[in-house]
Amino acid sequence: MSTEKPTAVRVYLARVRTALADLPAGEVEEILEDVRPHLAEMEAELGASARVEALVEGLGTPESYAAELRAAGGYPAPPPGGDGATEVLVKPAAPSPVAPRIALWGMVTVALGMALLAFSAAVSVDPDPLVGVLVLAPVFAVSLWLLMRRGIQSVLDLPEVGKLRESMRTWREGRGERSAAYLGALTPAWWLLCAAVLVLFGLLLMVRNTYAAALLPFLVVAAVAVVWAGPRTRRDRRLLWLAVPISAFVVGGVFGGLGAAIEQIDNRGSYYAGNASYSTPATDDYGNQQLSYGDEELRNVYAFDSDGKPLKDVYLYDEQGRPLTITRYGCEQDTGTTATRGSDNRFPRPKIVEGVQDDRGNLDGYNSSRSYCREDDGVPFAAAIPKPGSSTPTPSGTPSPGTPAPGTQPSGAPASGTGSGTASSTQASAPSTTGSPAKPAPPTR
Template sequence: MSTEKPTAMRVYLARVRTALGDLPEAEIEEVLEDVRPHLAEIEAELGASAQVEALVERLGTPESYAAELRVAGGYPPAPKDAEVATQVPEKAPAGLLAPRIALWGMALVAVGLALMAFSAAVHIDPDALFGLLLLAPVFVASLWALLRRGIQPVLELPEVIGLRNALRKWREGSGERAAGYLRSLKPAWWVICAVVLVLFGLLLMVRHTTAAALLPFLVVAAAAVVWAGPRALEDRRLMWLVVPVSAFVVGGIVGGFGAAVSRISPNNGAYYSDATSYAASRTDNYGNQQLRFGDEELRNVYAFDASGKPLENVYLYDDQGRPLAITRYGCEQDTGTTMRRDADNRFPRPKIVEGVQDSRGNVNGYNSTRAYCREESGVPFVAAIPKPPTSTPPQSGPETSSTPAPPTQPAPPTR
């Protein structure tokens, strides 16, 4: 008789087998053969002295892991007694604060990323992504709580259990076909996310040269989601990466679709919306109205007198006395980028020229790495002022009078 102590992987697999006990033996063996290499890999990472608790921290309880395997394989849910076993934790959690910080922090980051990506895609402007700086502390706190307590306390939260039960009932009811369709799309979704992230970064860089610094981060996120996506079912901690990235991609896709519809819509011209200021069909990222000509946003207006001389400090109003006030931009010399200054109706404005330069000051060269920005005054074009038509002088001739001549007196008779 062997006295060898069973390893953590064997104990974990034994409990998974028990949780799948209502399935045919051949299908149980097939499922276990699929997951055994991954469990062995995790056990090797944890070391020879790994305990079952360490596997539970990585994957959740064997019963909950078995329930996820059922969903992934399209098997029926566990019987009621097994279902109860998956919902009752082995021991009472030490506290719910850290797991809830991990869960709701990740949810808040995902929602915030979706909204920022939507705004950036609609306006094709990377400034909408500055909110990432606000979400970074939330994500760090969520990740810290996850790594400190592990994934199992999160899976045992009442809201998580309720969500899993709701999804199970939905799959058993009207959502069976939809759930199967979504499972079939899962392998391709991670590739779609990577492609969208890279294309999104390239589009922003084409429209705004300052977005070049954002592209490497999007490329790294694309590679990370392709790697972590297929592994998230086995290591639930990777959900803290794939869920926010997926939310960002969904927001970008929806925003890009909205931008495309807005550009091809025939009713996207300017209109007046209130009695105090000029309004366009859309506002910019700072909440100020846009001045538009057709479907193009105008950031500058040049005025000339009749002789073709450009006019300075011209204030524009509409026919109701409302100022045509739009956002004024300028250069931030420290960063070499464009920044908002204020909003007014004074024109013309300096032309903003952006680019990159190298350490010697060469602009837009091969080795250029630093962003630069400068403001150019004056008119960047020559205006052709139409001449008024010359009037033709009237032709000279005898004047005629419309007043009838007085009657002439008859001549006296002659003798």
């Protein structure tokens, strides 16, 4: 520093010392030792030719800065009757803090809103959530107007801002000058990163939605603005109203982009895994696995032999020898409802029929009020079994020439000439359980 012409930092520091002149000299020196590192950073940024007004714009007046240090250290207020500069410090809060507080928290609200909107747009790769910027615009306008009307100093004098600045100063001192210098060196890279993310964000939205091209010019303007305003925020704190919301937008967009990337990776893994039912076995309310045919759950299976006769007590297994065990249901006579009967792989099972009945035993009538349940054995349908060498079941019409009619008597009497309907009825009502003479005898050797 020049000894002939004091720099702005030295002048600023001298005025801080003057404002603290009523305190013991040792304590004043201790306070100034804590302040010097921060002022040294400001001196490096502003340069040797900077004026005191630039420091005042960035940090507030030396007197207000001294008052902030006095309050943070728990020192008493200066006695009345001091110099003019000190009297200004004793009563700095004469103007109402409402407007500065609205300006401050309006900016914070806009920053949080921008982060949420960017996150929503990025995670869904959809520009529609960005319409919410129109809601935040009036809040930002009011906050900026109050800032320009009352000045940055009124905001810096707020108690919450003072506590924040003190916390940051304590953190800086706790981490040492090297950490503070390292973070300060990364600041220019952050503003360039913000600009790059804004442009890439607009291009990504254009890939999925062509109408998002209308947003690209605004994002480019924001990128230029943050590169211009970001490095100047240390000298002009008013530019924080521009840099902070844009930075919050970038942070929200980055986290949303990471979420979208994770979702894409997960969807790709699900695609390769397929949608096979065995990948996630379906279970019923009792924890047993379910049988299914396509998307339909099966509760019963009927088996038939080659002659179309139903089979009973069939036990089902899969190709690996595992029993196809599912829950068995039955009727609860006391309540007339369905109840579980354990689980097994034996089929077919009785068909469960539920309904309501009245006091006279009439089922499913208008006056029915009591539940009933019954188990119907047997097969509730007729199965047409394909004949060997045929892909379709043989119709139950008039038998072909030379073939005995199904259901004929062993006496060999000719079939009734009443038509195919009679033959079908006879076959359905009296199936033969012994060897039928109508079948050809096996060839002899």
